[in-house]
Amino acid sequence: xxxxxxxxxxxxxxxxxxxxxxxxxxxxxxxxxxxxxxxxxxxxxxxxxxxxxxxxxxxxxxxxxxxxxxxxxxxxxxxxxxxxxxxxxxxxxxxxxxxxxxxxxxxxxxxxxxxxxxxxxxxxxxxxxxxxxxxxxxxxxxxxxxxxxxxxxxxxxxxxxxxxxxxxxxxxxxxxxxxxxxxxxxxxxxxxxxxxxxxxxxxxxxxxxxxxxxxxxxxxxxxxxxxxxxxxxxxxxxxxxxxxxxxxxxxxxxxxx
Ligand code: NDP
Numbered sequence: 001x002x003x004x005x006x007x008x009x010x011x012x013x014x015x016x017x018x019x020x021x022x023x024x025x026x027x028x029x030x031x032x033x034x035x036x037x038x039x040x041x042x043x044x045x046x047x048x049x050x051x052x053x054x055x056x057x058x059x060x061x062x063x064x065x066x067x068x069x070x071x072x073x074x075x076x077x078x079x080x081x082x083x084x085x086x087x088x089x090x091x092x093x094x095x096x097x098x099x100x101x102x103x104x105x106x107x108x109x110x111x112x113x114x115x116x117x118x119x120x121x122x123x124x125x126x127x128x129x130x131x132x133x134x135x136x137x138x139x140x141x142x143x144x145x146x147x148x149x150x151x152x153x154x155x156x157x158x159x160x161x162x163x164x165x166x167x168x169x170x171x172x173x174x175x176x177x178x179x180x181x182x183x184x185x186x187x188x189x190x191x192x193x194x195x196x197x198x199x200x201x202x203x204x205x206x207x208x209x210x211x212x213x214x215x216x217x218x219x220x221x222x223x224x225x226x227x228x229x230x231x232x233x234x235x236x237x238x239x240x241x242x243x244x245x246x247x248x249x250x251x252x253x254x255x256x257x
Contacts, residue, residue, distance in 0.1 A: 007239040011036035014088045015236065016079060018070050018127060019097030021048030023197035024147065024225045028094055029056065029063075031229025032236060037092060038062035040083035042076070044069050044097070062087055070097045070123030076130055089138065092236045093131040095124040095146045095169075100199050105160040113161050120165035125172060128187070132180050141184035145235045146173050148189040150251045166191075170247055177245030186244040188235040193251025195223040218253030 015032045019025040021043035029039045033056050041056070041063060043049030049065040056063035064086040066079035083090050098120045101112060128144055135142035151159055152166030169189060177187035194200055194213050203209050204222060214220060231250045234240050249255050 007241070008233055008237045009036055010092070010233070010237055013037045013091045013236075014040065014083060015092035015094060016040040016042050016066070016083050016090045016127075016131075017094040017096055018042045018068060018076075018123070019044075020094070021045055021052045023199065024192065024195055024228050025094070025096040026052050026055075027225030027229050028096060028145075028232040030059075031226070031233050032092065032094075033059070033061035033063065034229075035233045035237065037236070038064075038087040040064050040066045040079065040087060040090065042066045042068035042070070042079045042083075042097075068097075070095075070127060071118045073126045073130070076123075076126050080130055080134065089134065089140065090131060090142075091135075091140070092143045092145070093127055094232060094236070095127045095144065097123060098147060098165075098199075100159065100162045102158045102203065104158055108161055116161045116165055120162065121168050121172075124169055128172065128176055132176070132183070132185055135185050136180075136183045142186070143236045143240075144173075144176070144185065144187045145232055146187070146189040148173070148191045148247055150191055150193045150249065150254045152191060153247070153249075154255050173247060174245045181244055186235075186240070188240065188243060188245070189247045190228060190231050190235065191247050191249040191251060191255070192228060193217060193223055193249075193254040195225055195227065197225060216254065216257075217251075218256060221252065223250065223252060 020041040053065040066082040068079040149166040151163040173189040
């Protein structure tokens with residue numbers, strides 16, 4: 001790296017962002033692109049994925065849409081192939097796609113549990129494996145940024161299976177960070193607090209719940225998707241070159257209490 005270059009510079013890197021079509025994924029994709037990375041938007045909804053890639057391109061960034069269902073390893077492999085063909089080999093994986101569901105634990109159906117695990121846990125692990133296998137085979141370094149949650153480290157009532165998958169993401173992050181460190185692959189996670197997206201709009205739309213969230217959050221506001229961009233750039237870039245197995249909470253102080 002030239003002495004004058006910023007350690008946050010991602011020029012020449014390729015990042016694949018799952019669920020990058022909207023919300024936190026899109027904001028992280030935009031942040032990584034502003035730092036210089038080319039972006040593969042790995043999104044299940046074609047219209048949304050194409051529109052996100054077009055938005056990035058019209059802002060002057062290199063970007064491509066890769067149709068992806070993260071629950072299908074073959075679909076994820078195809079997304080990595082498409083990114084490699086159109087942008088270059090993927091250096092950075094942001095495992096962002098995820099779902100949430102607020103249901104009392106005793107009422108949770110088996111089907112909903114399977115769906116939650118397939119997307120929030122299996123989908124994250126498949127992506128991590130694909131990036132690691134490719135980087136190890138090519139003797140290239142890599143950076144993985146997983147989206148965990150405050151719910152992965154403290155209790156979040158009525159979200160037991162969601163919280164369990166996010167706790168699992170925390171442990172995947174730590175364990176694979178140690179396994180893959182000898183290969184130069186760093187694995188870290190971001191733990192968001194309440195962020196204003198379509199996922200949280202039902203909860204934030206309830207005045208009582210919204211007031212409780214504000215009261216419980218030391219910084220006194222709900223997060224915006226762009227609040228995650230800086231953490232993602234840090235963990236994806238050489239600025240965090242000695243950081244691995246870490247969960248960076250971006251939660252307005254929620255888990256500091
Ligand atoms: P959104 O629901 O707004 O966006 C998720 C995106 O992922 C959607 O575009 C969705 O598409 C896509 N997606 C869903 N399933 C798949 C799939 N199988 N393959 C590929 N893409 C898929 O979520 P957020 O932006 O709010 O959340 C992003 C991540 O951050 C999640 O992992 C979430 O758990 C985590 N997080 C969010 C918090 C928040 O407050 N918002 C708090 C803590 C963590 P579609 O809608 O078509 O299914």
